[in-house]
Amino acid sequence: MLTRAEALQRLLAGVTAVAEVETLPTAQCLGRVLAADVASTLDVPPADNAAMDGYALRAAEVGRELPVSQRVPAGHWPEALVDGTAARVFTGATIPPGADAVVMQEHCHVRTDDAGQSWVQAPGDVRPGQHIRRRGEDIQAGATVLPAGTRLNAAALGLAASVGLARLSVRRRLRVALFSTGDELVMPGEPLPPGAIYNSNRFTLRALLEGLGAEVQDLGLVPDRLDATQDALQRAAAQADVIVTSGGVSVGEEDHVKPAVQALGRLDLWQVAIKPGKPFAHGAVRRADGSEALFVGLPGNPVSSFVTFLLLARPLLLARMGAAQAEPARLRLPAAFAWPKADPKREEFVRVRLSEGGTLALYPNQGSGVLSSLAFADALAVLAPGQTVQPGDTLEALWLSDLTC
Numbered sequence: 471m472l473t474r475a476e477a478l479q480r481l482l483a484g485v486t487a488v489a490e491v492e493t494l495p496t497a498q499c500l501g502r503v504l505a506a507d508v509a510s511t512l513d514v515p516p517a518d519n520a521a522m523d524g525y526a527l528r529a530a531e532v533g534r535e536l537p538v539s540q541r542v543p544a545g546h547w548p549e550a551l552v553d554g555t556a557a558r559v560f561t562g563a564t565i566p567p568g569a570d571a572v573v574m575q576e577h578c579h580v581r582t583d584d585a586g587q588s589w590v591q592a593p594g595d596v597r598p599g600q601h602i603r604r605r606g607e608d609i610q611a612g613a614t615v616l617p618a619g620t621r622l623n624a625a626a627l628g629l630a631a632s633v634g635l636a637r638l639s640v641r642r643r644l645r646v647a648l649f650s651t652g653d654e655l656v657m658p659g660e661p662l663p664p665g666a667i668y669n670s671n672r673f674t675l676r677a678l679l680e681g682l683g684a685e686v687q688d689l690g691l692v693p694d695r696l697d698a699t700q701d702a703l704q705r706a707a708a709q710a711d712v713i714v715t716s717g718g719v720s721v722g723e724e725d726h727v728k729p730a731v732q733a734l735g736r737l738d739l740w741q742v743a744i745k746p747g748k749p750f751a752h753g754a755v756r757r758a759d760g761s762e763a764l765f766v767g768l769p770g771n772p773v774s775s776f777v778t779f780l781l782l783a784r785p786l787l788l789a790r791m792g793a794a795q796a797e798p799a800r801l802r803l804p805a806a807f808a809w810p811k812a813d814p815k816r817e818e819f820v821r822v823r824l825s826e827g828g829t830l831a832l833y834p835n836q837g838s839g840v841l842s843s844l845a846f847a848d849a850l851a852v853l854a855p856g857q858t859v860q861p862g863d864t865l866e867a868l869w870l871s872d873l874t875c
């Protein structure tokens with residue numbers, strides 16, 4: 471059995487990013503991967519501007535009443551500040567050349583004289599630069615703001631828009647064919663015959679794939695037969711870059727996925743020393759034209775398929791998407807539990823949640839079929855093979871919210 475690190479190295483060896491690039495309106499790029507660095511042609515903000523509603527003035531001139539010589543709303547270009555005066559400014563307004571500070575209106579005394587002239591008196595302790603947002607303090611012209619390989623989230627789209635980009639160059643979405651295997655599976659909404667269970671992997675895996683920005687081609691449910699499995703793999707390979715399956719990768723006679731992949735392509739990896747998720751499989755399925763679709767076979771147990779997706783399939787998919795690898799936060803926190811029954815050979819990923827006092831609480835049933843453990847969990851605590859845990863021991867935990875986006 472390969473360790474997780476060995477498996478990852480093998481999974482990522484030789485993976486190339488989808489080549490096709492398209493230019494799309496920025497608003498349509500959520501979840502896409504940048505194909506090229508995005509650089510700014512301008513400073514952001516483009517000019518010094520007020521961070522508060524108030525008065526722009528020279529810090530050295532406070533302490534006496536100053537006449538208000540101009541009014542500058544946001545979006546209007548100011549005149550230079552006349553010596554010995556203040557400018558009325560609003561948040562976002564350009565600072566008049568010559569002013570070096572903004573005083574919040576709440577801190578000013580303001581009056582209007584009989585001639586209609588406004589006067590402002592600011593407190594004595596005005597610091598030069600206060601409440602001024604400097605030109606270029608966020609981004610300087612020429613700077614790379616987003617490197618190629620960035621997955622565009624809300625913040626990244628906002629950043630691209632802030633440097634004026636209406637369109638972005640992104641890779642085409644990765645096409646991922648997904649199917650579940652198992653004669654026992656029925657879809658939610660259908661009656662549950664004796665011996666059957668509901669197909670939950672179809673939902674978790676589809677959601678995880680969509681969260682990664684993949685275009686999911688859901689081939690549904692495939693019965694536990696070699697011919698049906700081969701047929702589904704061939705259909706999947708014809709239309710997708712990567713095939714993700716769940717179930718049928720273990721050693722039982724009803725597990726047909728591995729022999730089907732071997733017949734239609736090659737199996738590069740099977741079994742990783744992790745718990746849950748040992749029977750994870752990886753390889754490729756040949757298409758009619760001789761090219762290949764990558765294959766990822768996740769174990770059927772619902773927690774096993776979820777965890778192997780995050781630990782092993784996700785890095786592979788990111789590489790094929792052309793995206794930078796995104797490691798989850800690894801927090802070191804004390805356990806609130808004991809774990810006496812370590813697996814001697816496999817690295818374990820136990821479902822834990824941050825609880826009071828910053829300790830990690832354990833979900834009591836860590837079975838590979840217990841989806842409630844994942845719904846409970848904030849993190850996967852990583853236990854080395856053979857590692858037992860006493861309450862108070864420091865554990866490394868992989869943050870799930872980082873892995874599921």
Ligand SMILES: Nc1nc2c(c(=O)[nH]1)N[C@H]1C(S)=C(S)[C@@H](COP(=O)(O)OP(=O)(O)OC[C@H]3O[C@@H](n4cnc5c(N)ncnc54)[C@H](O)[C@@H]3O)O[C@H]1N2
Nearest residue numbers: 650652669670671672717718719720725748769770771774
């Ligand atoms: N003799 C051995 N048996 C098993 C071994 C082993 O080493 N020797 N490994 C166990 C481990 S570990 C795992 S994990 C599972 C993986 O099994 P498969 O990938 O072959 O998956 P199935 O047998 O098809 O299903 C396993 C389990 O999961 C349920 N399942 C499957 N698909 C779904 C789905 N879409 N939604 C909900 N639940 C699903 C299925 O009903 C089974 O209970 O093998 C162990 N056995």
Ligand code: MOO
Nearest residue numbers: 746747748774838
């Ligand atoms: O790998 Mo299996 O996931 O231990 O149940």
Ligand SMILES: [Mg+2]
Nearest residue numbers: 718720722725
């Ligand atoms: Mg099986």
